[in-house]
Amino acid sequence: MELPQVSRKYVTSRQELGDKRAQALAEIFEQYEKLPALAARIGFVSLYVTGRCHLQCPHCYAEEEFQGLTRDASTEQMAKIINSLAILTDRIQLTGGEIFVRADPESHRNDVLLLVDEISRRNRETIVQTTGMHVTNSMLAFCANRNVKWFSLSLDGPDAKSNSEIRGDDAAFTKTIALIPELKKYGFKVKVGTTITSVTSDINKIVQLGHMMVDLGVDNWKLTQFFGREVGRTSGLNADRMSVSDDTYRTIVEEALRLFRDKIRVTIHSLADFYASPALLVQPTGVVTVTQGTKDVFMSNILTDQPKAIINRLQSVNGLFTITANAQKTY
Ligand code: SF4
Numbered sequence: 001m002e003l004p005q006v007s008r009k010y011v012t013s014r015q016e017l018g019d020k021r022a023q024a025l026a027e028i029f030e031q032y033e034k035l036p037a038l039a040a041r042i043g044f045v046s047l048y049v050t051g052r053c054h055l056q057c058p059h060c061y062a063e064e065e066f067q068g069l070t071r072d073a074s075t076e077q078m079a080k081i082i083n084s085l086a087i088l089t090d091r092i093q094l095t096g097g098e099i100f101v102r103a104d105p106e107s108h109r110n111d112v113l114l115l116v117d118e119i120s121r122r123n124r125e126t127i128v129q130t131t132g133m134h135v136t137n138s139m140l141a142f143c144a145n146r147n148v149k150w151f152s153l154s155l156d157g158p159d160a161k162s163n164s165e166i167r168g169d170d171a172a173f174t175k176t177i178a179l180i181p182e183l184k185k186y187g188f189k190v191k192v193g194t195t196i197t198s199v200t201s202d203i204n205k206i207v208q209l210g211h212m213m214v215d216l217g218v219d220n221w222k223l224t225q226f227f228g229r230e231v232g233r234t235s236g237l238n239a240d241r242m243s244v245s246d247d248t249y250r251t252i253v254e255e256a257l258r259l260f261r262d263k264i265r266v267t268i269h270s271l272a273d274f275y276a277s278p279a280l281l282v283q284p285t286g287v288v289t290v291t292q293g294t295k296d297v298f299m300s301n302i303l304t305d306q307p308k309a310i311i312n313r314l315q316s317v318n319g320l321f322t323i324t325a326n327a328q329k330t331y
Contacts, residue, residue, distance in 0.1 A: 003145065004138035011104065011111040017075065021106070024076050025118070028312045032122060033081040038307060042314070044127075045085055046093045047282045049112060050102035053233075055131060056286065057166050059197050059226050059242055060233040063099055066283045071105045073284035079114050079118050080303060081286055087120035087307040093127035093152070100134040113142050120146035126151060131172060131204060132179040144186045150219075152191045158208035165199045178192070180216045189219040194251050197226040199241040205251050205260060214263045223256060224269040225249040230294050246271070280314075289315070 006012050014022035050101050052066045052074050085092050094112060096102065104111045116175070119126045128143060129152040153176050157163040160170035167173070176192075183190050192213060206223075213221045225246075235242075278291045285288025286303030288310060289296040289301045297317070300310045 011114045028079045042089045050097040055267045061229045064233045075104045075111045084302045091125045095129040129272045136173040165204045191220040210260045222266045223265045320329045
């Protein structure tokens, strides 16, 4: 069956970048095929494709800039990173910033769908983390054909007004609510993340949101306790203003679990979990870090170090097991 045409704003194939770049990407893929497989792989890695975002959430943990990069990294550089990640893990989460505002610096077009294709060529799964505000049905059809199983979205309130306390744009609510049924039609699983902050800690609103998650058939509703990460956009700057106490968070989580855990999967991510189950983060410069509580710890550079060396380093800091635990908990 012929797939619907994706907008020209998005690069969907190597050839759209011209013969020379298509050849370069083919050669990068050939290099991947020569890389030795690893006996043990990590369950899940998050790859930043950009630091830029069209929203300005005051609780944002994400990186805004990467040392040495003034623009987004090229498609070729991202493909080289994907080569090593596909050796390291089975599941690559593309994250940002907002992934669909990334722009390859030469074509000035968004190449995330091409990156999804490159990951799929390596027989790996892409997890798509997005605000969902740019996603169209033709993009969903493309992803459904390229080994994407999960979309990860965010909602912080049960209506546009309360969601906008965090997201600052009513469309972030209306478009997300409209997108979820479309995702389900294509057979994707949907995770919705809700961060409990001081401005979104009204338990009645969180309960309303829970009912909405059930009605929409969300597969995983993840309730995260806000914390101020030392690096990244805004969470650290707003840590005092937006934090919630352990007691407030626990009360909300207990009520959400009581009401909804028999209906949908509800996962919780408290501050203690951030310490116990770090995430492996990879920047578009190749820099690899592991979160340890509010801090990031430098591990390696995936563009210069072999995947095996990264695994060895993770094992030496006792991080491998807990990163795997994080993957299982998240999706
Ligand atoms: S939380 Fe997500 S949507 Fe909000 S500013 Fe950060 S990257 Fe953008």
